[in-house]
Amino acid sequence: METRQPPLTPAGENAAELRGLRVAFAGREVLHGVDMDIPARAATALVGRSGSGKTTLLRALNRLNECFEGAQTSGSVRIRLGGDWVDAYANGLAVTELRRRVGMVFQTPNLLPLSVERNLTMPLRQVLGLSRPEARLAAHAALAEARLWDEVKDRLHAPALDLSGGQQQRLCLARALALRPELLLLDEPTASLDFLAARGIEELLGRLKERYTLVVVSHSLPAAARLADRLLVLREGRVSARLGRDDLERGETLAGLMEELF
Amino acid sequence: MPAAHARTAPTQAPAHALARAVLAGSGLLAGATVLAIFAFLAWFSLPLFTADGLAGALSWSWRPMRGEFGILPMALGSLALSGTAFALAFPLGVGVCLFACGLGPRPLARVLMAVVRFMTGIPTVVYGFVAAMALTPLVRSALGGSGYCWLTATLGLALLALPTIVLLLHARMEAAEAELRLTAAALGLTPAQMLLHAVLPACGPGLFAAAVLGLGRCVGDTLIPLMLAGNAAQAPHGLAGSLRTLTAHIALVVATDSQSAAYASLFACGLILFLTTLGVNLALRLLRRAPAGRLRTGGPA
Amino acid sequence: MSRPRRGDGRMGTDERLALSWAWLSAGLTLAAVAALVGFLLARGLPVLGLDLLFGATPPLDAILGRRPVWEGIWPACAGTLSLVLLAGALAVPAGVACGIHLAVFARGRSRDLLRLGVDLLAGVPSILMGLFGFALILLLKRTVLPGANTSLFLAAGCIALLVLPYVASATAAALEGLPEPVRLLGPSLGLDPWQDVRAVLLPAAGRGILGGVILACGRAAEDTAVIMLTGAVAGAGLPAGIFGKFEALPFTIFYLAAQHQTPADLDRAWGAALALLACTTLLLAGARVMHHTLERRWKRVSRP
Numbered sequence: 001m002e003t004r005q006p007p008l009t010p011a012g013e014n015a016a017e018l019r020g021l022r023v024a025f026a027g028r029e030v031l032h033g034v035d036m037d038i039p040a041r042a043a044t045a046l047v048g049r050s051g052s053g054k055t056t057l058l059r060a061l062n063r064l065n066e067c068f069e070g071a072q073t074s075g076s077v078r079i080r081l082g083g084d085w086v087d088a089y090a091n092g093l094a095v096t097e098l099r100r101r102v103g104m105v106f107q108t109p110n111l112l113p114l115s116v117e118r119n120l121t122m123p124l125r126q127v128l129g130l131s132r133p134e135a136r137l138a139a140h141a142a143l144a145e146a147r148l149w150d151e152v153k154d155r156l157h158a159p160a161l162d163l164s165g166g167q168q169q170r171l172c173l174a175r176a177l178a179l180r181p182e183l184l185l186l187d188e189p190t191a192s193l194d195f196l197a198a199r200g201i202e203e204l205l206g207r208l209k210e211r212y213t214l215v216v217v218s219h220s221l222p223a224a225a226r227l228a229d230r231l232l233v234l235r236e237g238r239v240s241a242r243l244g245r246d247d248l249e250r251g252e253t254l255a256g257l258m259e260e261l262f
Numbered sequence: 263m264p265a266a267h268a269r270t271a272p273t274q275a276p277a278h279a280l281a282r283a284v285l286a287g288s289g290l291l292a293g294a295t296v297l298a299i300f301a302f303l304a305w306f307s308l309p310l311f312t313a314d315g316l317a318g319a320l321s322w323s324w325r326p327m328r329g330e331f332g333i334l335p336m337a338l339g340s341l342a343l344s345g346t347a348f349a350l351a352f353p354l355g356v357g358v359c360l361f362a363c364g365l366g367p368r369p370l371a372r373v374l375m376a377v378v379r380f381m382t383g384i385p386t387v388v389y390g391f392v393a394a395m396a397l398t399p400l401v402r403s404a405l406g407g408s409g410y411c412w413l414t415a416t417l418g419l420a421l422l423a424l425p426t427i428v429l430l431l432h433a434r435m436e437a438a439e440a441e442l443r444l445t446a447a448a449l450g451l452t453p454a455q456m457l458l459h460a461v462l463p464a465c466g467p468g469l470f471a472a473a474v475l476g477l478g479r480c481v482g483d484t485l486i487p488l489m490l491a492g493n494a495a496q497a498p499h500g501l502a503g504s505l506r507t508l509t510a511h512i513a514l515v516v517a518t519d520s521q522s523a524a525y526a527s528l529f530a531c532g533l534i535l536f537l538t539t540l541g542v543n544l545a546l547r548l549l550r551r552a553p554a555g556r557l558r559t560g561g562p563a
Numbered sequence: 564m565s566r567p568r569r570g571d572g573r574m575g576t577d578e579r580l581a582l583s584w585a586w587l588s589a590g591l592t593l594a595a596v597a598a599l600v601g602f603l604l605a606r607g608l609p610v611l612g613l614d615l616l617f618g619a620t621p622p623l624d625a626i627l628g629r630r631p632v633w634e635g636i637w638p639a640c641a642g643t644l645s646l647v648l649l650a651g652a653l654a655v656p657a658g659v660a661c662g663i664h665l666a667v668f669a670r671g672r673s674r675d676l677l678r679l680g681v682d683l684l685a686g687v688p689s690i691l692m693g694l695f696g697f698a699l700i701l702l703l704k705r706t707v708l709p710g711a712n713t714s715l716f717l718a719a720g721c722i723a724l725l726v727l728p729y730v731a732s733a734t735a736a737a738l739e740g741l742p743e744p745v746r747l748l749g750p751s752l753g754l755d756p757w758q759d760v761r762a763v764l765l766p767a768a769g770r771g772i773l774g775g776v777i778l779a780c781g782r783a784a785e786d787t788a789v790i791m792l793t794g795a796v797a798g799a800g801l802p803a804g805i806f807g808k809f810e811a812l813p814f815t816i817f818y819l820a821a822q823h824q825t826p827a828d829l830d831r832a833w834g835a836a837l838a839l840l841a842c843t844t845l846l847l848a849g850a851r852v853m854h855h856t857l858e859r860r861w862k863r864v865s866r867p
Contacts (some may be wrong), residue, residue: 100753110744293680357588385785482688
C-alpha cells in the first residue's frame with residue numbers, strides 16, 4: 001500500500017485559521033465574520049443553539065456549502081495540508097483534493113446500500129485510484145483504526161445497513177479515515193445514537209485526536225467539554241465565547257455556559 | 263496543492279470532459295426538437311401567408327375537390343369539443359378529489375385513486391374503440407343520427423382527461439390537507455368544512471394548474487375526436503352534430519393522401535395547435551413557484 | 564354561502580352539495596371504468612387464444628416469418644415490439660443523459676432553459692410529432708432523397724422524441740429526490756461530479772430511472788397518432804427491415820374499428836384491445852413497483 005502519511009503538523013501549532021468568514025445562502029447571511037484558530041492534533045468543539053451556524057461553519061472548511069445553490073463565502077480560510085499553508089478558496093484549487101484531505105462524518109450515517117467492505121473500497125478506488133487488493137488492505141486498516149475490525153471481520157460482505165447505528169457511524173468514520181485525511185470534521189456524530197454507542201464514539205475520538213485534527217460540532221455541551229481542547233460557542237452566526245482546556249475544567253464556567261446556551 | 267497520493271485525476275480528465283460534453287449535447291436535443299417542429303410548421307404553412315392564402319384558409323368551407331381549404335370549421339370544432347369535455351371533466355375531477363381527500367370513506371377512497379391511476383394506463387385507442395362500440399348505440403337511440411357526434415366525443419374525451427386532472431389536484435390537495443388538518447380540527451371544523459373552506463382555497467394554484475393541464479390534454483388528443491366525433495368538415499350544429507377537430511383533420515388529410523395543395527392549410531392547423539399548446543405550457547410555468555434551490559437554499563444549522 | 568353552524572352538528576347547504584357531488588363523481592367514474600373494462604373482458608376474453616395471434620397460420624411458421632398471417636394480430640404485435648425497442652434504444656440513452664445533465668451539471672440560467680425545453684417538448688401533441696415526421700419526409704422527397712418514405716425508422720425516431728421528456732424528467736426527478744446525505748456523500752469524499760454520478764448517484768437513482776423508462780415504453784406501445792402519419796399500415800405483415808412499413812397494435816385496433824367487414828374482424832379488434840390494455844397496465848404496474856422499491860431501499864439509508 002503506497003499511501004504515505006503526510007508530515008504531521010506538530011501539536012501546539014494551528015492546523016487551520018479562519019479570518020472574517022462570512023457565509024450567505026441566497027442573500028441571507030448565516031455567518032457574520034467568524035475568526036477562529038484550530039489547533040493541530042487536538043479537538044476543537046463548536047456548540048450553540050440550532051440555527052447558530054455551526055454546521056455552516058464546519059462545511060466552510062471542506063467547501064461543502066458550495067453544493068447548495070446560492071451559497072456565497074467570503075473571508076479567509078487557510079488550512080495546513082502536507083506541512084504547507086493552503087488557501088482553501090483559492091481559484092484553481094482542486095476542490096476534490098481538498099475534500100479528501102478534510103474528511104467529514106455526518107450526523108446520520110450515510111452509508112451506501114453495499115457491503116461493509118465495498119462502502120470503504122469504493123471511495124478508495126475512485127478517489128485515491130488504488131487497485132482492488134490495495135484498497136482492501138487500506139479498508140481493513142481503517143476498520144482497525146476505527147475500532148470496528150473485530151466486530152465486522154466476519155461480515156465484510158454483509159450489507160452495511162444491517163449494522164447497528166453505532167457501528168454504522170464508526171464505519172463512516174473508518175471511511176473518512178481510509179482516505180488519509182489531515183483534518184476530520186464531525187457534524188454532531190453522536191446525535192442519532194443511543195447513550196452507549198455515543199460513548200463509544202466519544203472514546204474513539206479521544207484517541208484519534210492524537211493523530212488527527214478534529215473539529216466537532218456537538219449538540220451536547222457536557223460531551224463537548226469532555227473531549228475538547230478548545231471550545232467555541234456560536235450564537236446567531238458569531239463566536240460568542242472561546243474556552244480553553246483549563247476553562248472547561250473549571251465547573252462554574254460550564255454551568256454558566258449551560259444557562260446561557262440552553 | 264501537492265498532489266501527494268491522488269493517482270486518479272490526470273488520466274480520467276479527458277474522459278470526464280467528453281462525458282460532460284455528451285451530456286450537455288443531449289440536453290440541447292429537447293429544445294432543438296421543439297424549435298425544429300416550429301420551424302417545419304411555419305415553413306410549410308408559408309405559402310398561406312399571402313392575402314389570398316389567408317382568406318382561403320380562414321374560410322368556413324373545406325372542400326378540397328373544389329380547391330377550398332378553409333380550416334375555421336376545424337378550429338371551431340376543437341374549441342367546442344375541448345370546451346365541453348373540459349366543462350365535464352374538471353368538476354368531476356374536483357369531485358373525485360374531494361371524495362378521495364376525506365369526504366368519502368378511506369377504503370373506498372383508496373380504491374378510487376387506484377382506479378384513477380389504472381386509467382392513466384388505458385391506451386387512448388382503447389377508450390375510443392370501446393366508446394365507439396358501446397356508447398354510440400346509446401347515443402344513437404337517445405339523440406338519433408349516427409351516434410358519432412359532439413356528445414359522444416365529449417364523454418370520451420372527458421373520461422380521458424379526468425385522470426390528468428385528478429392526479430395533479432389530488433397531490434396538491436393531499437399536501438395542503440396534511441398541513442391544515444390539525445389546525446382545522448382544533449377550530450372545530452368538520453372534514454367537509456375543512457376541505458371546502460380551508461383546503462380548496464389553499465389549492466388555488468393547484469386548481470389552475472390541473473385545469474390548464476386537463477385542457478391541454480383535451481385540445482391535443484387525436485384519437486377520441488377521430489373515432490367518435492363524426493368528422494364532418496363543418497361547424498357543429500348542436501350536440502348531436504358531427505364535428506371535426508384540428509387534430510383529427512391532420513390525421514385524416516394525411517391518411518387519405520389528397521393533393522398536396524391541401525398540405526399548406528394542414529400545416530397551418532398544426533401551427534395553430536402548436537401555438538395553443540405552447541401558450542398552455544408557458545402559462546403553466548408562470549404558475550409554478552420557482553423551484554427551491556437544489557438541496558436547500560436556506561442551509562444553516 | 565353556508566348558514567353559520569349553530570353548534571348543533573347540522574351541515575350547511577354547501578357542504579351537503581359538496582358531499583353529494585363527491586359521491587356522484589366517484590360513482591360515475593367507477594361506473595364508467597367498470598363498464599369499459601367489463602365490455603372489454605366480455606367481448607375480448609372469449610377471443611383470446613392462439614387464433615387471435617396467428618389466425619389460420621401455424622404458430623411456428625408465423626413467428627419465424629415463413630408464412631404470412633392474414634387473420635391474426637401477430638404481425639401487429641411484432642411491429643409494436645420492434646417499434647418500442649427501436650424507440651427505446653434511441654430515447655433511453657438520450658433521455659438519461661439529458662436528465663443527468665439537468666439534475667447534476669446544469670446551473671442557473673442554462674438549467675432553466677433546459678427544463679423549459681424538456682417541458683415544451685412534453686407538451687407537444689402527439690399528432691404534431693407525427694406531422695413533424697411526415698414533413699421531414701416531404702422535405703427529403705422534394706430535395707435530397709426522392710425515394711424517401713415513411714417507415715419504422717422514422718416512426719421510431721418520432722416516438723423517441725415523444726417519450727424523451729418522460730425519461731429525462733424521471734431521471735432528473737430520481738436524482739434530485741435522493742436524500743441529502745446521499746447527495747452530499749460524493750462531494751464529501753472528494754469525488755468529482757462525474758465520479759459521483761457514476762459511483763453514487765446513478766446506482767442510487769437506478770430504480771427511479773428504470774421506472775421512467777418503463778413508462779416511456781408504455782407510452783410508445785400505445786401511441787397511435789404518431790405512427791399513423793409515419794409508416795403504420797394495416798397489412799404490412801412482419802416488419803421487413805427498418806426502412807419499410809409496419810403494422811402496430813394500436814393502429815390495427817383503430818383500423819379494424821373504422822373498417823371492419825366481418826364480425827371476425829371486430830372480434831379480433833376486441834382481442835387486440837384487451838391485449839394492448841393488459842400490456843400497458845403491466846408496464847404501468849412495473850413502473851410503480853420500481854418507484855416503491857427505490858423509496859423503500861433508500862429510506863434505510865437516511866434512518867439507520
